[in-house]
Each structure stands twice: as structure tokens, then as C-alpha cells.
Amino acid sequence: MTTMALRNTGTLAWRTLVQIKHNPFELIDFSVQPIMFLLLFTYVFGGAMAGSPAEYLTFALPGIVVQNLIFATMNTGIGLNTDITKGVFDRLRSLPIARSAPLAGRILADVIKQAWAVALLLVIGIVLGFRIETGPAxxxxxxxLLLVFAVALSWVSVLVAMLVSTPEKVQIFGFVLFFPLTMASGAFVDPATMPGWLQAFAEVNPTTVVADAVRGLLSGGPVAGPVTWSLAWAGGLLVVFAPLAVRAFRRRI
Structure with missing residues (x-):
């Protein structure tokens, strides 16, 4: 990207972030809702799943972080679709800015929001008793790794946003796509407890792979394999969906 494109991207990313001041309810998706999920899974299911909430928190926190990140990528598509349907992109197109800036700015702003949500969940998890057994690095x-995967997965949300007519449809299609991906995984339970056919899917599910990688990086355990497969999934999503999303974006605007 040129210097102008980078500057335009930063300006439009800041525009998206500043909107939170005028719509504080948007913080619910990135703050309150993740905390509610964390408390619910830890204290309602923890005893049944692992014998105690504290034991389950060690296993489940990385999975909850990944689940929240996956669902949060829908906000990228919803925001883009909203701007298009409200005519914001028509106004931006009339300005002397890089054509890629509106799309790149939205993705950058949402990655910053996701970084906030990840950090918040880790802090709340530590308050509840989660302990990081590795180091700062x-x-x-x-x-x-979580943010790299978020950027890659956000292109799926962008593609959906360009193919449907309203923000509500983006949310519906995103939920239908991402809900099975998060729940039929090893994010919350060990895949070994699942039926054989479901276990096979859960073990290769990117949600499982990324959750395992985060567990290894935070609590110890296997790291090289899960991290490698997580990056492979991120690269695959980027290679497949980014060109499709960009093409659909150009046609839509």
C-alpha cells in the first residue's frame, strides 16, 4: 500500500473507532458479552465438565477467547454492509482517497476491537483464577496468533456482507456458519468425548486447532503442531476468501 493509502486506512479506521463514543452499546459485543460467556461457562458448566470451575477455567478460557473472536468477525461484515446500504460508500467514493481504504480501515478497526476483547478476557480470566504458565513472549x-486468525476469518464475513442485501442477513448467515464451527470443536470439551464421526470433524476444525495453540502458548503443552496448523488455516482462509471478497466488494460499490 502507498503512503496515501495507509494514511487513508488509518483515518477511516479511526472513524470507525470513534463511532463507539456515539454508540456505546457496540461495546457490548466486545466487552460485556464475552465476560458473560466466560462467567456462564466457568460457573455453570465448570463443575460438571471438569470437577470444579477452577479446573475448567484453565481448559475453557482459550476456547472462549477463540469463540468470541470468531463471532466478533461478523461485525466487520455487518459494519461494511451497513455503510453500503446507508450510502456512506457512495460519499467516500467521491473523495480523493485510496479505493482500498474503506475496506482496509474497517478491518483494521475491528482487529483493534478484537485485541481489546482478547486482552479483557485474559485479564478477567486471571482475576477468576486462570494462571499463565509460560512467559510474556x-x-x-x-x-x-489470535489476531492473525481474526484477520483471515474476517474475509469470510466481508464476502457474506457483499453477497447479501442487509446487515440483518449478514448476522443470520454468519451465525449459521460460525455457530457449528465453534460448538462442534474442542474449544469447550475434549473431542475424545464425542462420537467418532463428530470427533473426526472437531479435531480438524480450525476452532479446535487455534484453541489448542492458545492453550499451549498460555498454559504449556504442545505448541509447534497447533501453531503451525493454525497458521495454515489462516493462510488458507486468506488465500481463498480474500480474492473472492475483494472481487465482490468491487462489484458491489
């Missing part, structure tokens, strides 16, 4: 590596 591994912790930053886990956060970086």
Missing part, C-alpha cells in the same frame, strides 16, 4: 505470541 508466549503470551504475546498467543495474542498475535
Amino acid at each position: 508466549a503470551t504475546l505470541g498467543a495474542i498475535g
Whole structure:
């Protein structure tokens, strides 16, 4: 990207972030809702799943972080679709800015929001009793891996947003796509407890792979394999969906 494109991207990303001041309810998706999920899974299911909430928190926190990140990528598509249907992109197109800036700015702003949500969940998890058994470098590596996966997955949301007519449809299609991806995984339970056919799917599910990588980076355990497969999934999503999303974006605007 050129210097102008980078500057335009930063300006439009800031525009998206500043909107939170005028719509504080948007913080619910990135703050209150993740905390509610964390408390619910830890204290309602923890005893049944692992014998105690504290034991389950160690296993489940990385999975909850990944689940929240996956659902949060829908906000990218919803925001883009909203701007298009309200005519914001028509106004932006008349300005002397890089054509890629509106799309890149939205993705950058949402990645910043997701970084906030990841950090918030880790802090709340530590308050509840979660302990990071590795070091600062591994912790930053886990956060970086999560954000890389978020950027890759956000292109799926962008593609959906360009193919449907309203923000509500983006939310519906995103939920239908992402709900099975998060629940039929090893994010919350060990896949070994599942039926054989479901276990096979859960073990290759990117939600499981990323959750396992984050567990290894935060709590110890296997790291190389899960991280490698997580990056492979991120690269695959990027290679497949980014060109399709960009093409659909150009046609839509």
C-alpha cells in the first residue's frame, strides 16, 4: 500500500473507532458479552465438565477467547454492509482517497476491537483464577496468533456482507456458519468425548486447532503442531476468501 493509502486506512479506521463514543452499546459485543460467556461457562458448566470451575477455567478460557473472536468477525461484515446500504460508500467514493481504504480501515478497526476483547478476557480470566504458565513472549505470541486468525476469518464475513442485501442477513448467515464451527470443536470439551464421526470433524476444525495453540502458548503443552496448523488455516482462509471478497466488494460499490 502507498503512503496515501495507509494514511487513508488509518483515518477511516479511526472513524470507525470513534463511532463507539456515539454508540456505546457496540461495546457490548466486545466487552460485556464475552465476560458473560466466560462467567456462564466457568460457573455453570465448570463443575460438571471438569470437577470444579477452577479446573475448567484453565481448559475453557482459550476456547472462549477463540469463540468470541470468531463471532466478533461478523461485525466487520455487518459494519461494511451497513455503510453500503446507508450510502456512506457512495460519499467516500467521491473523495480523493485510496479505493482500498474503506475496506482496509474497517478491518483494521475491528482487529483493534478484537485485541481489546482478547486482552479483557485474559485479564478477567486471571482475576477468576486462570494462571499463565509460560512467559510474556508466549503470551504475546498467543495474542498475535489470535489476531492473525481474526484477520483471515474476517474475509469470510466481508464476502457474506457483499453477497447479501442487509446487515440483518449478514448476522443470520454468519451465525449459521460460525455457530457449528465453534460448538462442534474442542474449544469447550475434549473431542475424545464425542462420537467418532463428530470427533473426526472437531479435531480438524480450525476452532479446535487455534484453541489448542492458545492453550499451549498460555498454559504449556504442545505448541509447534497447533501453531503451525493454525497458521495454515489462516493462510488458507486468506488465500481463498480474500480474492473472492475483494472481487465482490468491487462489484458491489
